[in-house]
Amino acid sequence: MGRTSKDKRDVYYRLAKENGWRARSAFKLLQLDEEFHLFQGVTRAVDLCAAPGSWSQVLSQKIGGQGSGHVVAVDLQAMAPLPGVLQIQGDITQLSTAKEIIQHFEGRPADLVVCDGAPDVTGLHDVDEYMQAQLLLAALNIATHVLKPGGCFVAKIFRGRDVTLIYSQLRVFFSSVLCAKPRSSRNSSIEAFAVCQGYDPPEGFLPDLTKPLLDHSYDPDFNQLDGPTRIIVPFVTCGDLSSYDSDRSYPLDLEDGSEYKYTPPTQPPISPPYQEACTLKKKGRLAKEIRPQDCPISTADTLSQPLAASQRHTLLASEVEDNEMNCSP
């Protein structure tokens, strides 16, 4: 497969490269904004789980333009710098990171908190969904400290078995909770975004960083595990119908008449965890099993007594089975 095949399979991947975005996710935030006008009146924003930084790019363009904008971007991974974006490297579920973020908003709360965080999925669904929920809850915990009343919180969710528990949790803090899926997110993906507007914590709520927000559990009345009442929030598809379809494979020459030219990725990943293993592999220095040739045979061979071959040919029943052909349709 050539390097263009991903361009053909994923039109947004290709458009992102062509438009200088560090990741195709940029379109998700842009399409969410199209629907919800997320950036209206926003000057201070937090971008949690920001690397490689395409959401930060969008944020700094949309709200940093006036010069007064203030974006704080946080990620576990290192991220190439972006003008006008303050970066923190750390785990958002960790107390110390949360404290560091909050410190930037003391006295001047944020208007918008976004979190596009996703764990490196392991393929075990229950673990992945749990880890994803913890990222969201950690983001929510931070949001309760930095968000101004009426502020907006947007976070990635995995719509798996227990997503209704997240909805019930978000409903506690926001007057409106919707589930939104930008058209640039694939049909085959279980990701969606919880768009929570109107931050309005319950009366008497005291944000407490030292305790993690834990997932809700099923409620026999309002949010049943398998009963008729479940908190399923309204679903909104964002981005207009004329936008590109992320599931469709497009020819390289798009209909708008532009001619295709291969564009390399905008921002390759910075030191991924598997880097050393890959380097070793390339140099052929991964440990190998001790192969038999390294330990010559020393045991006495215990083979059955050989028979004189040339006297043998009257002998054994045919080795090949003479079965009839037995597969006629």
Added chain:
Amino acid sequence: MEAHEDYVWPRATSELILLPVTGLECVGDRLLAGEGPDVLVYSLDFGGHLRMMKRVQNLLGHYLIHGFRVRPEPNGDLDSEAMVAVFGSKGLRIVKVSWGQGRFRELWRSGLWNMTDWIWDARWLEGNMALALGHNSVVLYDPVVGCMLQEVPCTDRCTLSSACLIGDTWKELTIVAGAVSNQLLVWYPAAALIDNKPVAPDRRVSGHVGVIFSMSYLESKGLLATASEDRSVRVWKVGDLRVPGGRVQNIGHCFGHSARVWQVKLLENYLISAGEDCVCLVWSHEGEILQAFRGHQGRGIRAIAAHERQAWVVTGGDDSGIRLWHLVGRGYPGSGVSALCFKSRSRPGTLKAVTLAGSWRLLAVTDTGALYLYDLEVKCWEQLLEDKRFQSYCLLEAAPGPEGFGLCAMANGEGRVKVVPINTPTAAVDLTLFRGKVHSLSWALRGYEELLLLASGPGGVVACLEISAAPSGKAIFVKERCRYLLPPSKQRWHTCSAFLPPGDFLVCGDRRGSVLLFPSRPALLKDLGVGGKAGAIAGALGAGSSSEGAETASTEWGPVSALPSLHGKQGVTSVTCHGGYVYTTGRDGAYYQLFVRGGQLQPVLRQKSCRGMNWVAGLRMVADGSMVILGFHANEFVVWSPRSHEKLHIVNCGGGHRSWAFSDTEAAMAFAYLKDGDVMLYRALGGCTRPHVILRESLHGREITCVKRVGTITLGPEFEVPSFMQPDHVEPGSEGPGLTDIVITCSEDTTVCVLALPTVTGSAHALTAVCNHISSVRALAVWGIGTPGGPQDPRPGLTAHVVSAGGRAEMHCFSIMVTPDPSTPSRLACHVMHLSSHRLDEYWDRQRNRHRMVKVDPETRYMSLAVCELDRPGLGPLVAAACSDGAVRLFLLQDSGRRLQLLAETFHHKRCVLKVHSFTHEAPNQRRRLFLCSAATDGSLAFWDLTTVLDHGSAALEPPADAGLPYRLGAPCLTLQAHSCGVNSLHTLPTREGHLVASGSEDGSLHVFVLAVEAPELEEAMGGAELVPQLRVLEEYSVPCAHAAHVTGLKILSPSLMVSASIDQRLTFWRLGHGEPTFMNSTVYHVPDVADMDCWPVSPEFGHRCALGGQGLEVYNWYD
């Protein structure tokens, strides 16, 4: 709709689960395996084998099991009774079991305890349990009563990815926590002075550059091992971790895995690790790899366990397989490579070729024309003969059979062949067959009755020699029987040959990749046909005499059947006949299953060998009835088992271009090759069978994308299937005859699988896998379901045609036949025959030159298929495909599936089409009409009247003369915006008013409506051309938040009942027919990412069955 139907309340119960194996534990001579919420208990039988003893169902509710902790019994005997804590996700349950004397009894089970957070590790502290929880806290829990005694968080609050608890009392309890920030935090919960007061970490250890997924502590040696996302395993010298402030020293950093490492376990003498690369590695504590276990497929190994006394390692995979491996310590005893020390002053010349006569005699020739024998028993070289005429060029081939028949053949560049009896080389027979070079030699053996030697000369002429021996065994006779002629090609010689049982034909492979069928006694055929027929046969068989090569002016016989270029340009490497099939291998990296019917070769299936083996060199049937594939993988010779996906032998021989030989008997396998002027010999005792045990076969290695039920086979009591269920646990329907549902699944792992699901045992058996696809398989369609003997035949069995399609715009059509076979665990066998295939890019490539440039897009994926059976006799069905490039394409299958052609297409949707569904409309006094419904990512549905389309363009049914572009489908007869985004499920049911149509979407909504087909008045129609019926929507309902995620399965069971399944893991029943569909009930199931569902009625006693396919497979049933 009769009244009673409205009040059925079906309750679905889980009958069968196939999920990744996420927990394994050895307890005495038992093995516990966690699969979803169930525990499989295996027990060691008298023969020393582990056998399934019991499936303990539903221990963890809707949680999945991630681990077991057996309560240590200092005085007790874990082989008769045990107290087991089962945990996973946020759930914990204790069961007390008695399992002595081969009898399993569950004595007691606690409640299912729900924690507030994820459980990463659990440990018995006398009667209580310590639990390491998700945000770095430790809980002391009373598991009998179900109450929390104490909770202590760490000051360093963060999410963990793993944890390890050490110590046997609360006081000494130590936790090693793996934080998402890649650090290890060691802390002591008992250091908390008051409850709930956070404790600071005692030590922080960094080293890994990725998340830590697993840890193991070996108290006796003071070692800790960690497995990480960074693909490495680290070994730490930690001493006694229960003592605060100790030094932690990284003493080993092991890179050996090629992907993330999920599991690690320290044993007294070994370290075991396993991961996403599906490999389980056995290391020494010093970081050398001692063994590698390969065989699992898909996304990796999820669980490992070890039984040190038995030296077993057990692995459980994402493919839901469980395997047992034997630890052997350093190297493999009884196998190895040795040099046979040919070079010596008494043996001048350089070795040119080597061959094996059986597994204990090796033959080699030198460039002096000398033939040597090496006896592996006596371990010495002996010269058999020397013939200068074989000096510059010499082929050498020993006869087949366990002892090589005691014969070998040599051939030279001047058309000379020498047949040598190994024991009496002086009795060798020489023949000059050609005027030029002998290109190849091969043998064919029929039982012990007939032995042929085939030699290829110039011009594609193959001489066939009959070899027989005098009763004394001292003399041999060689007689030329006939000559064959190969089809023309540049490198025109044969490469391999075998008798086709019973022996009338020879199957040969040639250098051009073709497989050919020759009569083994063509003269006999001719004689038989004396009279009028002789000429015809000679005409058909004889290709006339060629001028260059032939000495004798006999006829050269052409093949009676040929599969030209089956294995591509690099040639066929072997042919083997077994069990009614012919198997061929080639340097295209594939092997074929063929059969011969009516004197014609027919391909049944193409199979790929293991990844990277693009030179398949041979195929052998081994003693245990399975097959092994021989081949070269870069510099290595590999013996690979397609059944276990295991590389049984790996020899670093430098590649297949030098002379090599292989032989295999039950006792030993041998592989010989030339290297640096010497013969190297690899031998392994035990041959090609391995003691490794598959405790449970694997299903698919990746997500299942489609499930289709084909039919049911009723087996009489003579086929009784053993059941693991105990008498008190009789499954519904088990009193009646044994019903077995046949279901087909396809997967992202590029395979299609035929499964047998007996209703009695609640088990699943994979009957066959079809591996022809090069990319993921996403959709299946089935048609033409029947019985092998036709409708009159009472014998049980099932036949069907299947179309599969998926990535890279690839489509295959094959037939399956399932018949009773008492020798298999399922009592069934499945035969598959590949019929045809189609690839869009190939199609386009072929069209390109003739017509305007067509956009070639091989990245198109087929998302869904529907079979539309036409009512015109003799006309194969249409297959509609939903395509990711925005098209709905119609293919025509003709000649019962042997021809697959693109007929028509439409780009109406302009977006990725997700679903197609076909249905027929039948009404009194009206023609049967065929409709197709398609649905796309924008939530729209389109209906097509195929009957009309086909009528008007009836020419379309003839293959277009100059195969150009496909026909256009025209405009749909009805479109409807049903959802706001992608439609992931679609179904219809005919009703009195017309058709009930239901669709489910990515947005979690359901859309249900009644579609009326309004035929024009009959009188009107009589007049001119037939009028086209109109589709009209009568009643339309929408259920917006029916599910919390994509609705991927939907079935209208009756006009009043519908069932839906979603990625939110709920199976929900809906009542229809009274306005809006109303919720009846729902069940939480265990398979994540369900992509498809099929439901079918089984029998009145058994009710319905429903199969859900996603990351695993689950079967539900309910009474009607």
